[in-house]
Amino acid sequence: MSTTALPHGALQPRPPGGLLPGAGLSLVVHAGLVVAIALGVSWQRSTPVEFSAELWSALPEVAAPRTVAPESTPAPPPAPAPTPAPPPPAPTRSAADIALERERAAQREQAEREARLRREREAEAKRAKAAEEAALKRQRELQKQREEELARKAEEERQEKQREAQRQENLKRLLAQAGGGSGGPSSTGTAARNAAPSQQYGGILREHVRSKLKFSTASLPATLETVVEIRATASGNVLSRRVVRRSGNDAWDNAVLRAIDAASPLPRDKDGTTPGSIEIVFRPVD
Secondary structure, eight states: OOOOOOOTTSSSOOOSOOOHHHHHHHHHHHHHHHHHHHHHHHHHTSOOOOOOOOOOSSOOOOOOOOOOOOOOOOOOOOOOOOOOOOOOOOOOOOHHHHHHHHHHHHHHHHHHHHHHHHHHHHHHHHHHHHHHHHHHHHHHHHHHHHHHHHHHHHHHHHHHHHHHHHHHHHHHHHHHHHHTSSSSOOTTSOSOOOOOOOTTHHHHHHHHHHTTOOOOOTTSOTTOOEEEEEEEOTTOOEEEEEEEEOOSOHHHHHHHHHHHHHTOSOOOOTTSSOOSEEEEEEOSOO
């Protein structure tokens, strides 16, 4: 690498005593600065512009700018509707097809009519069978009721016969004791005889027996009559009772006999005794 040779003493400071060039340069610079300041002061001496302002309590509302509707683009014309395809031609039927269709329709109607008639016959048969079963059931119930009524009457008659036989036995024993050993009055006239009852005794006895009657007479006719003969001791104990004339209603007749049994001992007559034998007429309404 080559180097350029510098003159001797180029890099050394200059010797003192050379101030004239520097002083001149300084004067030139300061003069330029004074001129610049003077120009600036003369520019600031121009008359200021005055402004005036009004104060408001609220800022005025500025109307919004009008909206300008964009120009509408005309709609394109509608597309023409597609032309519908013509319907296919109806199939032509021959006279044979029409006749066959009519025959099938008639067969269907006939089948439906026969099915409806069959259902009606079956329903009628079921109703007839149900009515027949109901009638048979009612008949069996009535037959059972009749049998029970007959059995009840037979039992009442049997019990009544037993009670009557017992009364007759008691009567024979009492008569034997009163007559000296025989079943009837003695030939010597020593058997006890009761006097005829008074006129009021029949009503008294009837009311006494009716107080023991346990039978509803609401459904019985007022003309119903039952005549009963009552035999009793002088103290009023019933020896026997029997129906002399029946009323035609066995239930009423038996109810009267049971009431006489419940009324023993019977009430006494005016003389303090009970008539030995008396017939009383009993009616549902006396």
